[in-house]
Amino acid sequence: MKELFPVKQVMGFAFSIVLTAVALLVYFTDMSYTMGMTVLLITAFVQAGLQVVVFMHAGETKDKGSIYINIYYALIIALFTIFGTLLVLVWDM
Amino acid sequence: MDFFDRFAVPHPSFLIYASMVGIGLTMLAIVVGITYFKKWGYLWREWITTVDHKRIGIMYLLTALLMLFRGGVDGIMMRYQLSMPENTFLDSQHYNEVFTTHGIVMILFMAMPFIIFFFNFLVPLQIGARDVAFPRLNALSFWLFFMGMGLFNLSFIIGGSPDAGWTSYFPLAGNEFSTSVGTNYYMIAIQIAGIGTLMTGINFITTILKMRAPGMTLMKMPMFTWSAFIANVIIVFAFPVLTVLLAMGTMDRLFGTNFFTTDNGGMDMLWANLFWVWGHPEVYILILPAFGLYSEIIPTFARRNLYGYKSMVASMVVISVLSFVVWAHHFFTMGQGPFANSIFSITTMAIAIPTGVKIFNWLFTLWKGKIEFTTPMLYSVLFIPLFTLGGVTGVMLAMSAADYQYHNTMFLVAHFHNVIIPGVVYAMLAGMTFYWPKIFGFMLNERLGKWTAWLLTIGFVLAFIPMYITGLDGQARRMYTYSESTGFSLLNMVSFGGAAIMAIAFVLLVYNIYYSIRYSPRDIGNDPWDARSLEWSTHTPIPEYNFAITPQVASTQAFWDSKKNGHELFKGEIEKIHMPNNSGLPFIMSCMFFVFGFAMVFSIWPVVIVSLIGILACLVYRSFEQDHGRYISVEEIKETETRLRGAKK
Numbered sequence: 001m002k003e004l005f006p007v008k009q010v011m012g013f014a015f016s017i018v019l020t021a022v023a024l025l026v027y028f029t030d031m032s033y034t035m036g037m038t039v040l041l042i043t044a045f046v047q048a049g050l051q052v053v054v055f056m057h058a059g060e061t062k063d064k065g066s067i068y069i070n071i072y073y074a075l076i077i078a079l080f081t082i083f084g085t086l087l088v089l090v091w092d093m
Numbered sequence: 094m095d096f097f098d099r100f101a102v103p104h105p106s107f108l109i110y111a112s113m114v115g116i117g118l119t120m121l122a123i124v125v126g127i128t129y130f131k132k133w134g135y136l137w138r139e140w141i142t143t144v145d146h147k148r149i150g151i152m153y154l155l156t157a158l159l160m161l162f163r164g165g166v167d168g169i170m171m172r173y174q175l176s177m178p179e180n181t182f183l184d185s186q187h188y189n190e191v192f193t194t195h196g197i198v199m200i201l202f203m204a205m206p207f208i209i210f211f212f213n214f215l216v217p218l219q220i221g222a223r224d225v226a227f228p229r230l231n232a233l234s235f236w237l238f239f240m241g242m243g244l245f246n247l248s249f250i251i252g253g254s255p256d257a258g259w260t261s262y263f264p265l266a267g268n269e270f271s272t273s274v275g276t277n278y279y280m281i282a283i284q285i286a287g288i289g290t291l292m293t294g295i296n297f298i299t300t301i302l303k304m305r306a307p308g309m310t311l312m313k314m315p316m317f318t319w320s321a322f323i324a325n326v327i328i329v330f331a332f333p334v335l336t337v338l339l340a341m342g343t344m345d346r347l348f349g350t351n352f353f354t355t356d357n358g359g360m361d362m363l364w365a366n367l368f369w370v371w372g373h374p375e376v377y378i379l380i381l382p383a384f385g386l387y388s389e390i391i392p393t394f395a396r397r398n399l400y401g402y403k404s405m406v407a408s409m410v411v412i413s414v415l416s417f418v419v420w421a422h423h424f425f426t427m428g429q430g431p432f433a434n435s436i437f438s439i440t441t442m443a444i445a446i447p448t449g450v451k452i453f454n455w456l457f458t459l460w461k462g463k464i465e466f467t468t469p470m471l472y473s474v475l476f477i478p479l480f481t482l483g484g485v486t487g488v489m490l491a492m493s494a495a496d497y498q499y500h501n502t503m504f505l506v507a508h509f510h511n512v513i514i515p516g517v518v519y520a521m522l523a524g525m526t527f528y529w530p531k532i533f534g535f536m537l538n539e540r541l542g543k544w545t546a547w548l549l550t551i552g553f554v555l556a557f558i559p560m561y562i563t564g565l566d567g568q569a570r571r572m573y574t575y576s577e578s579t580g581f582s583l584l585n586m587v588s589f590g591g592a593a594i595m596a597i598a599f600v601l602l603v604y605n606i607y608y609s610i611r612y613s614p615r616d617i618g619n620d621p622w623d624a625r626s627l628e629w630s631t632h633t634p635i636p637e638y639n640f641a642i643t644p645q646v647a648s649t650q651a652f653w654d655s656k657k658n659g660h661e662l663f664k665g666e667i668e669k670i671h672m673p674n675n676s677g678l679p680f681i682m683s684c685m686f687f688v689f690g691f692a693m694v695f696s697i698w699p700v701v702i703v704s705l706i707g708i709l710a711c712l713v714y715r716s717f718e719q720d721h722g723r724y725i726s727v728e729e730i731k732e733t734e735t736r737l738r739g740a741k742k
Contacts (some may be wrong), residue, residue: 066302077330077417081370084437088421089366092433 012073019050045086099695103253104186104275108170113250136482144228145637149235150213154525157207159246163246165599167195169592176589178577188573189256194249196259199285200697201240201283205290207521208382210237212297212321214532218628218635219315219412221644226299228673232387234292236429236683239378241286244641244690248278252694253277258571260372261342261690262735263353263364277694280343285686287335297321305342309646312406315626316399320385323409324378327416331374338367347696362427369379369420370372376415379513383520384451386472390527391455392650393624395462395469401454408447415444419680426500434493445484448723452481467622468542472523475550476515483511486561501571501706504564507557514553522546522602530621534633535613541605548598559584559602625653630662632737637727641734667734670725678718682711 023043026036052058058067102109125134140148170191174183183191187705216534217225225231246256255275257266301322305314314322342364346348351359392399399405421429422439450454455477486508490499501504522545560568563581576579620629630652631640642663644651654660685707692700 020269030652073326074416076414079419081334084421085366085370085434087433088427088429089360089362092430093428 009054012050016047016050019047023047099274100251103616104190106184106187108187109249114612116250119741120722132449137677138675141680142232142677144224144232144673144675145229146213146217146225147230147532147637149231149636150210152201152235152239153206154212154532155214155523156239157203157210157521159311160203160206160242162576162599163200164195165193165596166208167198169596171195171458172589172592174573175575175585176582177409177473177586178575178579178582180574183573184255185573187570189258190249190254190268191570192391193258193261193275197245197255197283199513201286202245204379204517204521204719205286206238207517208324208379210232211317211382211386211521211524211528212325215628216297216300216318216321218639219318219626220301220304221627222300222304223579223639223644223670224673225296226304226564227296229676229679230296232676233679233682234289234296235554236679237289237292237686239289240683240690241284241289242689244285244687244694245278246281247691248275248282252278259366260365262368262448263342263345263361266342266346266364267354267361273428274694277343277346280339280346281690281693282338284343285335285690287332287339290328291332291336294332297325300331301325306644306646309651311473312403313646313649313651315649316402316405317382317386317626319406320381320388320409323413324381325373325415327378327381331371331378334367335371335375338371340363342695347693351415358646362394362424365427366420367425368418370551371424373420373495374416377412379517381412382411383517386520386527387476387602389624389626390469390473390523391458393527393532394467394473395456395459396465396466397462397734399454400457400460400649401450404450408450411447412444415440415447419444422493422496425496431493438491438493442488445488445491448484452477452484464543466541466543467561468537468546469527469622471543471546472519472526475546476523477631478513479515479519479550479553480701483508486511501562501569502564503560503568503570506570507560507564510553510557510560514557519549527622530617531628531633531635534617535609535615536617536621537609538605538613541601541608541681545598545601545605548594552591552594552596552598556588556595557591559588559591577624602670621653624648627651627662630655632734634737635731636730636737638672638730641667641670641730667727667730669727670705670730671722673722673724674720676720678711678715681710685711 020043023040025038027029031039053069056065058071061067127136129209131593140152141673143149152742170183171188172186174180174191198659213231215226253273253275255261255266255271255278257271257279258271261279263274264270266279287375301318341350341352345352345354345359351357352360353359353364355361359420383501388399388405417523419437419441422441424438425434455473459474466474486504490496490505526537526542526603563584564570566579566581568575568579568585617633619631619633622629627644627646640663642665644662645664646662647660648654651660651662655662687703689704689708693696
């Protein structure tokens, strides 16, 4: 029975609900802008990682290497693009 | 504006009317010709519905050559306009349209299909595959690209060409300053072609990762395939930015959104920023396959292994990341501070390092080689010094403080032509000459080919080196005329002379093709250049299944080692081969995209809706279609193999 019960997925589901609840706190409580954004960014990235690993099964096949290289490459480029754009258009304008 | 007024060219001139007549007559001649020779069925069965990567490749090649001439004529017109001060050959509006069209045609409709031709034709052959991973998607890619190209080229006779530069910066490209439908064409035609390119990227990444011959590990792939892989990775990560950008631009122009407007919370500089987030990787999408071709040609004619295989791969991987972090160097003067500019200066200079590694690798490949100066090799050897010159001026431009002097001058124009012509165009011509015998079964004339290469080089140097000087003296780009007191006239006249010589070189290229079709010997065998990688190991002409027996690869230069070192490529028996069926769906769907695009350009909403339903219907039909492909029987393969004199076993 233990093999049939998807402990990892259930835990993941519970955790993703917790993350959503924490993110919702930003709306329902009276946080400062910085605090709220920090909470949102952290929960968003953890949530995305959780979904990719637990529910989209990254790392469970022999393509593991390619999938993670792909994700890291995409992350690097996305972060460079976002922070570069912020730098050019907002921070150092 | 009255409905029908939008279809009229807003700024007609004799040249445009002449082109209208010319285009009309050519279309008529083509239709009459095909009907007269009863080729409609042949065209439909063998070309329009084909999913064969080789045939799709050839169609890309034809499109690219056609666009090379279209863009070339635009270039000549600009050079002639600027050859004399106060010239009245083109007025300012017409000049704007010409330089905009020249840029878009040359980058997106000449260079892109040219490299995709090489992807299509070479990658499956080099990795020992029978076709690409998704043959029908490949056909769709081509036809979407082709329809985008067609839509764009329609602009100058119906409704007017885009005139806001190939970068189409807002607010100039917004409705307020670009009132004709030209910029709508820009947004929608490039969108349609771009979707095709994005599909190509996905297709070739999958092909290269999943369909390599047994024994060919990633580090045993031929260098062109490596470059194609990296270029396609960049396509998949860069083109979505373009897709989103063009969609936002379309919404700004057609639906009154405010992404790039100067008020209502819009930000016009966001266009420039996102354009170059795509645009700079695009440069590397073009140049990496060109590098790959040089890496095939130079070892073949230096008769040596490619020097530094691993460093070649490593430098391309580094470029695949760095190409995404340099985009702001296209607008150092836009107003951001020295801190941001310094960062982008440094990343830009850093990208010269992997490129330099590659230059040295080619030089070391040549070192002590038994160099044979064939036409492709001549192009490659001319490429190295000329491209290096372009690279060095690129590093000059990369210095943000100094860029305030160079920005938007002819110096910049000289720089990017200096990297793109010897880098991309020479590679395309070299590669075309190199692979011509494999594609068409005869060689291009060497004597004429060398004349072309030298004329092109002389023309190039005369046309573009003077621009460095006038640019430093302050001649701005995109200015349709200048006064005599500026003193630019002599050098611009030299430049026009160079452009004319380049035009002669391209005419000679056409003559070479004609001459070789008529007189070139056809008994050239499968491997006329004594080359090194798998594509030369199959027959000429290539059978539709490419290889009767899947090759077994044990080294980076599989075919060379099978010729010289006794590796056995084709082990085992012939088995029946599974091939994809032809399909007319990609063509029909792309035609609907064309109608959709045209209706969007002119905001004819009922047609937009109907064509969208048509596109959707094609998608639904495809989802429910059962197509398991077909098998080529062993007897048929044996018969083909004997006919091609290829008793390989």
